[in-house]
Amino acid sequence: MPRLRLTLAYDGTAFAGWQLQAPGRGRTVQGCLEEALATLCGEPVRIFGAGRTDSGVHAMAQVAHVDVPEGRAAIPWQKALNALLPADMSVAGAELVPDGFHARFCATGKVYHYTLWTEPGHVLPWRRPYVWDVGRYGRLDVAAMDACAACFAGFHDFAAFQNAGSDVKTTTRLVHGVTRLATGGPEMVWRFHAEGFLKQMVRNLMGALVAVGRGKVSPEDIRSVLTQGQRRLAPQTAPASGLCLVVVEYGEHGRGHKRHLLHQPEAGQG
């Protein structure tokens, strides 16, 4: 069967996350997509995403793949799907790919952005679902946050920054870099780039960075939490609203082969 690779944008606000839930348990991105795809395919289909975003988490370029019936390969997928999908999601790209492509297993890296609202007093109403309002906490110590962020780069056991409910084999991950992007105005955007992330890892790292920025803990405290690997020692999880999946990376081998773990940090990162 022809395999279709989709690039997806969605506003996570009104979704109970990516992953399909039992009927009546919530509207999901996967559910809405499979429904639109089934309409176009004339039969039920299963879609596989690069990552399962949580409820309230947004995506600018989530990647997914799906096998479609032979006779439907030539459908103008992007246009056809966008005509069927609800207003809070859209297809940014659609292309046929070799059988070996797997949205999740071929991914070699991911980039998330996390947006903080740093101005005290009020959040612009239309930015509320897309930021974490930390303006109420006063001015953040940005230098301390930068110092803390630098500790996250490299190979580490991130067990202290993983929430319960996951069954991964290892909690070691290669983080290419956690960096603050230069932005004007009241928002501060953090970029998290890694080979892969544990469950709610970005939100836990962001929670730690804000705790450091508020002077609740020091960068050294966070480094020690990382070393000790105990979740209960780490600061609170940042809310889902500020998080957005912006890139899923596929290496040269990603277009048709399962990935081989690449253990070289990317040039210019970390």
Next chain:
Amino acid sequence: MPRLRLTLAYDGTAFAGWQLQAPGRGRTVQGCLEEALATLCGEPVRIFGAGRTDSGVHAMAQVAHVDVPEGRAAIPWQKALNALLPADMSVAGAELVPDGFHARFCATGKVYHYTLWTEPGHVLPWRRPYVWDVGRYGRLDVAAMDACAACFAGFHDFAAFQNAGSDVKTTTRLVHGVTRLATGGPEMVWRFHAEGFLKQMVRNLMGALVAVGRGKVSPEDIRSVLTQGQRRLAPQTAPASGLCLVVVEYGEHGRGHKRHLLHQPEAGQG
């Protein structure tokens, strides 16, 4: 009675515009504000806005004034109002001003931004309520749009760019400038700066600019529509979604006096 000046941000999507409607005729910004103010004042109050934004039009810094009871002057208005207002509006500033200040009559200028989504294929879902999707029309002729925009600067009779339903004495307005702001990515933002605007004038000027960008009409055609002053000759009105009131200007005399018309274009504009 003490007079309060409020600076307001709102997402216009779920409002039937600024102006109070008959009961049951729609949720309005003015209505929501007066309700919250009445709660804090212990009595009904009337609020006056600098301009009546249409349904679906957003504001980053709308200005309004309201007289509050003597005994309530010391309320921390911004915080108190933000605690009561719905999530799609917020108070960005609140201060006591002299009696002579009038949000509408003291205003000496306004700035609106209009955002176009110019990339074909898909609009990011969370940008849909804040843009006009012109990506479907193909690449815009930006040079022609710039040339057309330059024609709008100065004193002109904008009768051709006013929609029905207004009772203004004159349709002549001083436009300081209509300029394209440099922006990255798929969005193109236009800035409209004038002493004042007619009903739906920004949306009509934007509609004309897009018609020029699409090659439907030439800048000379639009200049001729402006001269002839007939609405039926002008291109379609741009949708409300892309429009945002970003600044209301008050001159040196604006803090306590009715305005005197200032007929000097601002340096660097137009």
